[in-house]
Amino acid sequence: MGWIGEQIDSIKSLNFRQVLTQAVSLGMIVTSALIIWKGLMCITGSESPVVVVLSGSMEPGFKRGDILFLHMSKDPIRAGEIVVFNVDGREIPIVHRVIKVHEHQDTGEVDVLTKGDNNFGDDRLLYAHGQLWLHRHHIMGRAVGFLPYVGWVTIIMTEKPIIKFILIGALGLLVITSKE
Amino acid sequence: MHSLGYRVNALLAFAVTILALICGIASFSDNFNSPSPSAEVQVLNINRFRKKLTGDDEVSLTLNISANLESLFTWNTKQVFVFLAAEYETPNNALNQVSLWDSIIPSKERARFSIETTNKYRFIDQGSNLRGKDFNLTMHWHVMPKTGKMFADNLVISGFRLPEAYR
Numbered sequence: 001m002g003w004i005g006e007q008i009d010s011i012k013s014l015n016f017r018q019v020l021t022q023a024v025s026l027g028m029i030v031t032s033a034l035i036i037w038k039g040l041m042c043i044t045g046s047e048s049p050v051v052v053v054l055s056g057s058m059e060p061g062f063k064r065g066d067i068l069f070l071h072m073s074k075d076p077i078r079a080g081e082i083v084v085f086n087v088d089g090r091e092i093p094i095v096h097r098v099i100k101v102h103e104h105q106d107t108g109e110v111d112v113l114t115k116g117d118n119n120f121g122d123d124r125l126l127y128a129h130g131q132l133w134l135h136r137h138h139i140m141g142r143a144v145g146f147l148p149y150v151g152w153v154t155i156i157m158t159e160k161p162i163i164k165f166i167l168i169g170a171l172g173l174l175v176i177t178s179k180e
Numbered sequence: 181m182h183s184l185g186y187r188v189n190a191l192l193a194f195a196v197t198i199l200a201l202i203c204g205i206a207s208f209s210d211n212f213n214s215p216s217p218s219a220e221v222q223v224l225n226i227n228r229f230r231k232k233l234t235g236d237d238e239v240s241l242t243l244n245i246s247a248n249l250e251s252l253f254t255w256n257t258k259q260v261f262v263f264l265a266a267e268y269e270t271p272n273n274a275l276n277q278v279s280l281w282d283s284i285i286p287s288k289e290r291a292r293f294s295i296e297t298t299n300k301y302r303f304i305d306q307g308s309n310l311r312g313k314d315f316n317l318t319m320h321w322h323v324m325p326k327t328g329k330m331f332a333d334n335l336v337i338s339g340f341r342l343p344e345a346y347r
Contacts, residue, residue, distance in 0.1 A: 060284065061259060061324045079265050079277035080320045080332060097261075099279035102306045105272055111306070117261065117284060122301070145329050147203065174185070 046072040046141035051084055052151030053095060057116030058082070065152040068095060070141030077101060077110055077136070082143040085114065088128045093140055096123055102133075110136060206256045207328020213254045219247040219319040219335050221264060227298065229310075229347045237310035239303045239342060243281065245319075246294035252323055253288040260285040261322040266303060267336075268315035278303055280317075312344045 040049040049070055053062045062068065070084055077083065079101050086093050099122065100113035111133035115122040124132060157164040221243060228240040245264060252260050263282035270276060280299040285291050316338045323331040 060286065061261065079279055080261075080263060080322055080334075082322075082330075099263075099282075099301060101275065101277040102273050103275040105274045108274075117282075143330065145207075146325060147327055 044069070044071045044141065046070040048084075048093075048140060051093065051095065052154050054092065054155070055116075057119050058095060058097070059118045061117055062095065062146070063148070065149055065155055067147045067151040068143040069145035069147075071144045072139075072141040076103065076108075077112055077139065077142070083112075083114065084140045084143065085134055085138045086140060087126060087131075087134075087138065090126075090128075094123070094126065095143065112139070203327045207325060210254055210256055210323075210325065210329065210331065213251075215249075215251040215333075217247065217249045217252055217321065217333075217335065219245070219249075219337070221245050221317045221319065221337050223317075223340055224296065226343060226347065229343060229345075231308055231346060232304070235308055237305040237308050239299075239310060241280070241299050241303065242296065243299065243317075244294070244296050245281065247292070247319065249285060249291040249321060250288055252321060253291060256325045256328065258324050258326045260291065261324060263320050265318050265320060266315050266340075267318050268313055270305070270307065270309040270313075272307060272309075276305065277318075278305075310342050311346070313342045315340050315342065 037049075041047065043049075051068050051070060053064055053066045053068065056064055068082075068084070077098060079098050081098050082095060083098055084093050084095050094114075096114040096116045096119075098112055099115045100111075102111040104110070112135070113122055113124070113133060127134070157167075223241055224244050225242040226239065227242060228238070230238055232238050243264070247262070249260055249262060261282065261284055264280050266276075266278045266280055268276050279301050280303055281297055282300065285293075316336050317340055318334050318336045320334040321332065325331075
Protein backbone atom coordinates (compact mmCIF):
# COMPACT_ATOMS: atom_id res chain seq x y z
CA MET A 1 0.00 0.00 0.00
CA GLY A 2 2.80 2.38 0.95
CA TRP A 3 4.47 2.09 -2.44
CA ILE A 4 1.26 2.64 -4.41
CA GLY A 5 0.35 5.56 -2.18
CA GLU A 6 3.75 7.11 -2.85
CA GLN A 7 3.26 6.75 -6.57
CA ILE A 8 -0.16 8.34 -6.47
CA ASP A 9 1.22 11.18 -4.37
CA SER A 10 4.07 11.80 -6.78
CA ILE A 11 1.69 11.79 -9.74
CA LYS A 12 -0.61 14.13 -7.89
CA SER A 13 2.16 16.58 -7.05
CA LEU A 14 3.57 16.33 -10.56
CA ASN A 15 0.18 16.97 -12.08
CA PHE A 16 -0.42 19.90 -9.81
CA ARG A 17 2.88 21.50 -10.83
CA GLN A 18 2.26 20.76 -14.50
CA VAL A 19 -1.18 22.26 -14.34
CA LEU A 20 0.24 25.29 -12.61
CA THR A 21 2.97 25.74 -15.25
CA GLN A 22 0.45 25.39 -18.02
CA ALA A 23 -1.91 27.87 -16.42
CA VAL A 24 0.97 30.35 -16.02
CA SER A 25 2.13 29.94 -19.61
CA LEU A 26 -1.43 30.32 -20.89
CA GLY A 27 -1.74 33.47 -18.80
CA MET A 28 1.53 34.72 -20.30
CA ILE A 29 0.19 34.25 -23.82
CA VAL A 30 -3.06 36.05 -23.09
CA THR A 31 -1.44 38.93 -21.23
CA SER A 32 1.33 39.44 -23.81
CA ALA A 33 -1.32 39.66 -26.56
CA LEU A 34 -3.11 42.25 -24.43
CA ILE A 35 0.13 44.16 -23.86
CA ILE A 36 0.87 44.25 -27.60
CA TRP A 37 -2.65 45.50 -28.39
CA LYS A 38 -2.64 48.20 -25.71
CA GLY A 39 0.93 49.19 -26.64
CA LEU A 40 -0.13 49.62 -30.26
CA MET A 41 -3.03 51.78 -29.08
CA CYS A 42 -0.57 54.02 -27.23
CA ILE A 43 1.85 54.29 -30.16
CA THR A 44 -0.70 54.89 -32.90
CA GLY A 45 -3.06 57.04 -30.84
CA SER A 46 -6.01 55.23 -32.38
CA GLU A 47 -8.52 53.30 -30.34
CA SER A 48 -8.38 50.41 -32.80
CA PRO A 49 -4.92 50.35 -34.42
CA VAL A 50 -5.72 47.47 -36.76
CA VAL A 51 -8.97 47.09 -38.70
CA VAL A 52 -10.24 44.43 -41.08
CA VAL A 53 -11.82 45.56 -44.35
CA LEU A 54 -15.34 44.12 -44.43
CA SER A 55 -16.80 45.49 -47.65
CA GLY A 56 -15.73 45.84 -51.26
CA SER A 57 -16.36 49.58 -51.40
CA MET A 58 -12.64 50.39 -51.71
CA GLU A 59 -11.80 47.78 -54.37
CA PRO A 60 -9.51 47.22 -56.11
CA GLY A 61 -7.31 48.92 -53.50
CA PHE A 62 -8.62 47.13 -50.44
CA LYS A 63 -10.48 43.88 -50.73
CA ARG A 64 -12.60 42.12 -48.14
CA GLY A 65 -10.30 40.42 -45.66
CA ASP A 66 -7.35 42.79 -45.96
CA ILE A 67 -6.12 44.49 -42.83
CA LEU A 68 -5.22 48.14 -42.38
CA PHE A 69 -2.93 49.75 -39.85
CA LEU A 70 -4.28 53.01 -38.51
CA HIS A 71 -2.58 56.04 -37.14
CA MET A 72 -4.20 59.00 -35.46
CA SER A 73 -2.05 62.09 -35.08
CA LYS A 74 -2.78 65.75 -34.49
CA ASP A 75 -2.11 66.47 -38.18
CA PRO A 76 -5.07 68.01 -39.96
CA ILE A 77 -7.18 65.79 -42.20
CA ARG A 78 -6.62 66.36 -45.91
CA ALA A 79 -8.29 65.27 -49.11
CA GLY A 80 -7.16 61.90 -50.45
CA GLU A 81 -6.45 60.30 -47.09
CA ILE A 82 -8.16 57.03 -46.30
CA VAL A 83 -9.91 57.43 -42.97
CA VAL A 84 -11.84 55.12 -40.69
CA PHE A 85 -14.90 56.78 -39.25
CA ASN A 86 -17.90 56.06 -37.10
CA VAL A 87 -21.33 57.34 -37.99
CA ASP A 88 -23.87 57.93 -35.22
CA GLY A 89 -26.34 55.06 -35.20
CA ARG A 90 -24.03 52.65 -37.00
CA GLU A 91 -22.02 50.06 -35.12
CA ILE A 92 -19.43 49.12 -37.70
CA PRO A 93 -16.81 51.72 -38.66
CA ILE A 94 -16.34 52.54 -42.35
CA VAL A 95 -13.06 52.84 -44.30
CA HIS A 96 -13.35 55.41 -47.10
CA ARG A 97 -11.38 58.15 -48.83
CA VAL A 98 -11.73 61.87 -48.10
CA ILE A 99 -12.79 63.84 -51.20
CA LYS A 100 -13.71 67.23 -49.75
CA VAL A 101 -12.29 69.22 -46.87
CA HIS A 102 -13.41 72.60 -45.55
CA GLU A 103 -11.30 73.78 -42.62
CA HIS A 104 -12.79 76.65 -40.64
CA GLN A 105 -10.64 79.69 -40.08
CA ASP A 106 -11.37 80.49 -36.43
CA THR A 107 -12.10 77.14 -34.78
CA GLY A 108 -9.92 74.85 -36.88
CA GLU A 109 -12.82 72.39 -37.05
CA VAL A 110 -13.05 70.49 -40.31
CA ASP A 111 -15.98 69.52 -42.50
CA VAL A 112 -15.08 66.33 -44.35
CA LEU A 113 -16.86 64.40 -47.09
CA THR A 114 -15.85 60.83 -47.92
CA LYS A 115 -16.42 58.35 -50.73
CA GLY A 116 -15.53 54.73 -51.37
CA ASP A 117 -13.30 54.34 -54.42
CA ASN A 118 -15.58 51.66 -55.80
CA ASN A 119 -18.84 53.43 -54.98
CA PHE A 120 -20.63 55.57 -57.51
CA GLY A 121 -21.64 58.43 -55.24
CA ASP A 122 -20.33 60.05 -52.09
CA ASP A 123 -21.14 58.90 -48.56
CA ARG A 124 -23.94 61.31 -47.63
CA LEU A 125 -26.38 58.41 -47.93
CA LEU A 126 -24.40 56.45 -45.34
CA TYR A 127 -24.22 59.27 -42.83
CA ALA A 128 -26.84 59.84 -40.17
CA HIS A 129 -30.08 61.34 -41.47
CA GLY A 130 -29.53 64.95 -42.43
CA GLN A 131 -25.79 64.85 -41.78
CA LEU A 132 -23.80 66.55 -44.54
CA TRP A 133 -20.27 66.46 -43.17
CA LEU A 134 -18.04 64.34 -40.97
CA HIS A 135 -16.17 66.09 -38.17
CA ARG A 136 -12.97 65.37 -36.32
CA HIS A 137 -14.65 63.35 -33.57
CA HIS A 138 -16.17 60.92 -36.06
CA ILE A 139 -12.76 59.92 -37.36
CA MET A 140 -10.94 57.08 -35.60
CA GLY A 141 -7.76 57.11 -37.63
CA ARG A 142 -6.17 57.22 -41.03
CA ALA A 143 -4.84 54.19 -42.84
CA VAL A 144 -1.05 54.15 -43.17
CA GLY A 145 -0.23 50.50 -43.90
CA PHE A 146 -1.76 47.52 -45.57
CA LEU A 147 -1.49 43.74 -45.34
CA PRO A 148 -3.52 41.50 -47.65
CA TYR A 149 -5.66 38.45 -46.73
CA VAL A 150 -4.75 38.22 -43.02
CA GLY A 151 -8.14 39.56 -41.90
CA TRP A 152 -9.93 36.54 -43.31
CA VAL A 153 -9.18 34.74 -40.04
CA THR A 154 -11.39 37.14 -38.10
CA ILE A 155 -14.06 37.31 -40.81
CA ILE A 156 -14.42 33.52 -40.83
CA MET A 157 -14.49 33.38 -37.04
CA THR A 158 -17.19 36.04 -36.68
CA GLU A 159 -19.36 34.62 -39.45
CA LYS A 160 -18.95 30.95 -38.55
CA PRO A 161 -18.71 30.90 -34.73
CA ILE A 162 -18.60 27.09 -34.72
CA ILE A 163 -15.10 27.23 -36.23
CA LYS A 164 -14.01 29.55 -33.44
CA PHE A 165 -15.27 27.12 -30.79
CA ILE A 166 -13.61 24.15 -32.48
CA LEU A 167 -10.32 26.05 -32.71
CA ILE A 168 -10.42 27.21 -29.09
CA GLY A 169 -11.38 23.71 -27.97
CA ALA A 170 -8.56 22.08 -29.91
CA LEU A 171 -6.02 24.60 -28.59
CA GLY A 172 -7.25 24.10 -25.03
CA LEU A 173 -7.00 20.32 -25.40
CA LEU A 174 -3.47 20.68 -26.78
CA VAL A 175 -2.42 22.83 -23.84
CA ILE A 176 -3.88 20.40 -21.30
CA THR A 177 -2.45 17.24 -22.86
CA SER A 178 0.99 18.53 -23.85
CA LYS A 179 3.85 17.18 -21.74
CA GLU A 180 6.40 19.93 -22.30
CA MET B 181 9.00 16.03 -28.32
CA HIS B 182 9.23 15.30 -32.03
CA SER B 183 5.58 14.51 -32.53
CA LEU B 184 3.68 15.45 -35.67
CA GLY B 185 1.97 18.31 -33.86
CA TYR B 186 5.27 19.90 -32.89
CA ARG B 187 6.69 19.58 -36.38
CA VAL B 188 3.61 21.11 -38.01
CA ASN B 189 3.62 23.90 -35.44
CA ALA B 190 7.31 24.66 -35.98
CA LEU B 191 6.89 24.61 -39.76
CA LEU B 192 3.88 26.95 -39.63
CA ALA B 193 5.60 29.37 -37.26
CA PHE B 194 8.68 29.44 -39.49
CA ALA B 195 6.60 29.96 -42.66
CA VAL B 196 4.67 32.85 -41.10
CA THR B 197 7.89 34.47 -39.84
CA ILE B 198 9.50 34.28 -43.29
CA LEU B 199 6.35 35.62 -44.96
CA ALA B 200 6.21 38.56 -42.55
CA LEU B 201 9.90 39.25 -43.14
CA ILE B 202 9.46 39.23 -46.93
CA CYS B 203 6.47 41.59 -46.65
CA GLY B 204 8.60 43.92 -44.52
CA ILE B 205 11.47 43.85 -47.01
CA ALA B 206 9.12 44.44 -49.97
CA SER B 207 7.62 47.47 -48.26
CA PHE B 208 11.07 48.77 -47.24
CA SER B 209 12.35 48.45 -50.80
CA ASP B 210 9.86 51.14 -51.88
CA ASN B 211 12.05 53.69 -50.09
CA PHE B 212 14.75 53.30 -52.74
CA ASN B 213 12.42 54.51 -55.47
CA SER B 214 12.64 58.27 -55.96
CA PRO B 215 9.78 59.10 -58.33
CA SER B 216 9.63 62.16 -60.57
CA PRO B 217 6.03 62.39 -61.78
CA SER B 218 4.83 65.26 -63.92
CA ALA B 219 1.36 66.69 -64.43
CA GLU B 220 -0.23 69.45 -66.42
CA VAL B 221 -3.77 70.80 -66.12
CA GLN B 222 -5.65 73.35 -68.20
CA VAL B 223 -9.10 74.77 -67.66
CA LEU B 224 -10.59 74.65 -71.15
CA ASN B 225 -13.99 76.10 -70.39
CA ILE B 226 -16.25 77.24 -67.59
CA ASN B 227 -19.52 75.57 -68.53
CA ARG B 228 -21.69 76.92 -65.76
CA PHE B 229 -21.19 79.26 -62.85
CA ARG B 230 -24.11 80.01 -60.60
CA LYS B 231 -25.39 80.45 -57.11
CA LYS B 232 -27.45 77.52 -55.92
CA LEU B 233 -30.76 77.98 -54.10
CA THR B 234 -28.95 77.10 -50.87
CA GLY B 235 -26.71 80.14 -51.37
CA ASP B 236 -23.58 78.18 -52.25
CA ASP B 237 -21.64 78.86 -55.43
CA GLU B 238 -21.30 76.05 -57.95
CA VAL B 239 -18.97 75.83 -60.95
CA SER B 240 -18.77 73.33 -63.76
CA LEU B 241 -15.44 73.14 -65.57
CA THR B 242 -14.00 71.36 -68.57
CA LEU B 243 -10.47 70.26 -67.80
CA ASN B 244 -7.59 68.90 -69.80
CA ILE B 245 -5.45 66.71 -67.55
CA SER B 246 -2.23 65.12 -68.71
CA ALA B 247 0.25 63.35 -66.49
CA ASN B 248 3.10 60.92 -66.49
CA LEU B 249 3.09 58.85 -63.31
CA GLU B 250 5.14 55.90 -64.56
CA SER B 251 7.97 56.51 -62.11
CA LEU B 252 5.63 55.90 -59.14
CA PHE B 253 5.31 52.23 -59.97
CA THR B 254 7.61 49.69 -58.33
CA TRP B 255 7.32 45.92 -58.03
CA ASN B 256 5.38 46.41 -54.78
CA THR B 257 2.78 48.77 -56.29
CA LYS B 258 -0.76 47.50 -56.62
CA GLN B 259 -2.30 50.68 -57.95
CA VAL B 260 -2.02 54.44 -57.91
CA PHE B 261 -5.01 56.52 -56.97
CA VAL B 262 -4.77 59.93 -58.57
CA PHE B 263 -7.10 62.87 -58.09
CA LEU B 264 -7.30 66.54 -58.90
CA ALA B 265 -8.52 68.93 -56.21
CA ALA B 266 -9.34 72.61 -56.33
CA GLU B 267 -7.75 74.29 -53.34
CA TYR B 268 -8.48 77.83 -52.20
CA GLU B 269 -8.95 80.02 -49.17
CA THR B 270 -12.09 81.92 -48.20
CA PRO B 271 -12.82 84.38 -45.37
CA ASN B 272 -14.50 81.65 -43.34
CA ASN B 273 -12.34 78.70 -44.25
CA ALA B 274 -8.56 78.50 -43.92
CA LEU B 275 -8.52 75.73 -46.49
CA ASN B 276 -11.02 74.31 -48.94
CA GLN B 277 -10.15 71.15 -50.85
CA VAL B 278 -12.72 70.03 -53.37
CA SER B 279 -11.98 66.92 -55.38
CA LEU B 280 -12.97 67.44 -59.01
CA TRP B 281 -11.79 64.31 -60.75
CA ASP B 282 -10.13 61.02 -59.79
CA SER B 283 -8.93 57.82 -61.36
CA ILE B 284 -7.41 54.49 -60.41
CA ILE B 285 -4.31 53.55 -62.38
CA PRO B 286 -3.85 49.80 -62.18
CA SER B 287 -0.58 49.41 -64.05
CA LYS B 288 2.51 51.22 -65.27
CA GLU B 289 1.34 50.93 -68.88
CA ARG B 290 -1.61 53.18 -68.15
CA ALA B 291 0.27 55.71 -66.03
CA ARG B 292 0.87 58.11 -68.92
CA PHE B 293 -2.40 59.70 -69.97
CA SER B 294 -4.06 62.80 -71.28
CA ILE B 295 -7.81 63.30 -70.99
CA GLU B 296 -10.39 65.96 -71.47
CA THR B 297 -13.20 65.83 -68.95
CA THR B 298 -15.77 67.84 -67.06
CA ASN B 299 -15.51 67.74 -63.29
CA LYS B 300 -16.64 64.34 -62.00
CA TYR B 301 -17.64 65.64 -58.56
CA ARG B 302 -19.56 68.86 -58.08
CA PHE B 303 -17.46 71.92 -57.37
CA ILE B 304 -19.54 73.58 -54.67
CA ASP B 305 -18.24 76.16 -52.21
CA GLN B 306 -19.36 76.57 -48.60
CA GLY B 307 -20.97 79.94 -49.15
CA SER B 308 -20.76 82.39 -52.00
CA ASN B 309 -17.08 83.21 -52.37
CA LEU B 310 -16.13 81.93 -55.79
CA ARG B 311 -16.55 85.05 -57.97
CA GLY B 312 -13.10 86.26 -59.03
CA LYS B 313 -11.49 83.66 -56.74
CA ASP B 314 -7.91 82.58 -57.30
CA PHE B 315 -7.44 78.86 -56.82
CA ASN B 316 -4.89 76.09 -57.22
CA LEU B 317 -5.49 72.80 -58.95
CA THR B 318 -3.47 70.20 -57.07
CA MET B 319 -2.72 66.80 -58.49
CA HIS B 320 -2.56 64.28 -55.64
CA TRP B 321 -1.45 60.69 -55.92
CA HIS B 322 -1.73 57.90 -53.37
CA VAL B 323 0.36 54.83 -54.02
CA MET B 324 -1.26 51.66 -52.72
CA PRO B 325 1.28 48.88 -52.21
CA LYS B 326 0.78 45.15 -52.57
CA THR B 327 1.83 45.08 -48.95
CA GLY B 328 3.16 47.55 -46.41
CA LYS B 329 3.31 51.29 -46.18
CA MET B 330 1.24 53.63 -48.35
CA PHE B 331 2.79 56.68 -49.96
CA ALA B 332 1.24 59.98 -51.02
CA ASP B 333 2.43 63.19 -52.56
CA ASN B 334 1.11 66.02 -54.69
CA LEU B 335 1.96 68.63 -57.28
CA VAL B 336 0.46 72.11 -56.96
CA ILE B 337 -0.49 73.88 -60.17
CA SER B 338 -1.36 77.47 -59.35
CA GLY B 339 -2.59 80.52 -61.19
CA PHE B 340 -6.23 79.72 -61.94
CA ARG B 341 -8.94 82.31 -61.52
CA LEU B 342 -12.72 82.13 -61.71
CA PRO B 343 -14.66 84.85 -63.57
CA GLU B 344 -16.08 87.90 -61.78
CA ALA B 345 -19.68 87.23 -62.82
CA TYR B 346 -22.03 84.22 -62.86
CA ARG B 347 -22.79 82.80 -66.24
